[in-house]
Amino acid sequence: NAGVMQNPRHLVRRRGQEARLRCSPMKGHSHVYWYRQLPEEGLKFMVYLQKENIIDESGMPKERFSAEFPKEGPSILRIQQVVRGDSAAYFCASSSTGYQPQHFGDGTRLSIL
Amino acid sequence: LAKTTQPISMDSYEGQEVNITCSHNNIATNDYITWYQQFPSQGPRFIIQGYKTKVTNEVASLFIPADRKSSTLSLPRVSLSDTAVYYCLVGEQGSQGNLIFGKGTKLSVKP
Numbered sequence: 001n002a003g004v005m006q007n008p009r010h011l012v013r014r015r016g017q018e019a020r021l022r023c024s025p026m027k028g029h030s031h032v033y034w035y036r037q038l039p040e041e042g043l044k045f046m047v048y049l050q051k052e053n054i055i056d057e058s059g060m061p062k063e064r065f066s067a068e069f070p071k072e073g074p075s076i077l078r079i080q081q082v083v084r085g086d087s088a089a090y091f092c093a094s095s096s097t098g099y100q101p102q103h104f105g106d107g108t109r110l111s112i113l
Numbered sequence: 114l115a116k117t118t119q120p121i122s123m124d125s126y127e128g129q130e131v132n133i134t135c136s137h138n139n140i141a142t143n144d145y146i147t148w149y150q151q152f153p154s155q156g157p158r159f160i161i162q163g164y165k166t167k168v169t170n171e172v173a174s175l176f177i178p179a180d181r182k183s184s185t186l187s188l189p190r191v192s193l194s195d196t197a198v199y200y201c202l203v204g205e206q207g208s209q210g211n212l213i214f215g216k217g218t219k220l221s222v223k224p
Contacts, residue, residue: 042214104156
């Protein structure tokens with residue numbers, strides 16, 4: 001999974017705090033995707049962004065979750081007022097176009113105390 | 114997006130060929146078949162993608178019959194390091210972001 005960088009790898013937050021997850025896509029990739037994975041489950045799509053634009057956010061919870069991919073810098077997945085149910089592994093993927101296979105990072109494991 | 118069905122788990126021994134079959138009865142004309150591999154604590158890794166007949170790369174082969182309602186991922190001469198979860202996905206090439214992962218097939222390779 002070299003290329004797509006996610007940080008932090010592990011993040012611990014208390015209920016009510018904010019969590020910020022960062023994703024730097026592979027060089028030359030302008031399409032970024034976020035997924036969430038619960039233990040023993042497959043990945044669930046959350047949001048698809050292309051430089052400064054949200055293309056598809058059909059998998060994003062309506063409240064507390066937001067994502068951005070600014071012109072400069074990494075993509076950010078932001079979770080406000082975290083709850084225990086937000087505990088999961090969050091994966092970011094990138095591709096050069098919307099029609100090429102996605103390359104995944106190694107994820108951020110979010111734990112809520 | 115077409116739903117896929119694959120075995121929950123499979124066991125194999127080192128050096129054997131492993132074939133994992135995926136059913137996708139409702140595959141659409143524009144859909145491609147893509148396989149990913151995931152190791153514990155890592156993100157999925159793209160293995161292979163195909164539309165029809167046979168595709169081969171340095172890692173695996175993908176066999177797709179004429180009706181495209183199923184596909185088989187073939188891993189030649191597996192090693193212990195091939196122990197992982199394998200996901201079969203069906204959708205338009207790249208699927209514009211919305212990849213749908215099922216629970217995958219957990220392959221265990223034994224010495």
